[in-house]
Amino acid sequence: MVALQPPATDHRDLVAEHTCMRVRGVKDACASTRTRAVVGAFKTDGDLRN
Known part of the structure; x- marks a missing residue:
């Protein structure tokens, strides 16, 4: 059984997640x-x- 996930909104998001994995x-x-991104100084x- 495969879990359904919402479609990626941007191809770059998908590439980043695969790289992270x-x-x-x-x-x-x-x-x-799960991936968290923190933006700030x-x-x-x-x-x-x-």
């Missing part, structure tokens, strides 16, 4: 992952995480 070592093409990595 490869970097994480996900080998199953049907695997479900932070002085330190600690500020970004909080």
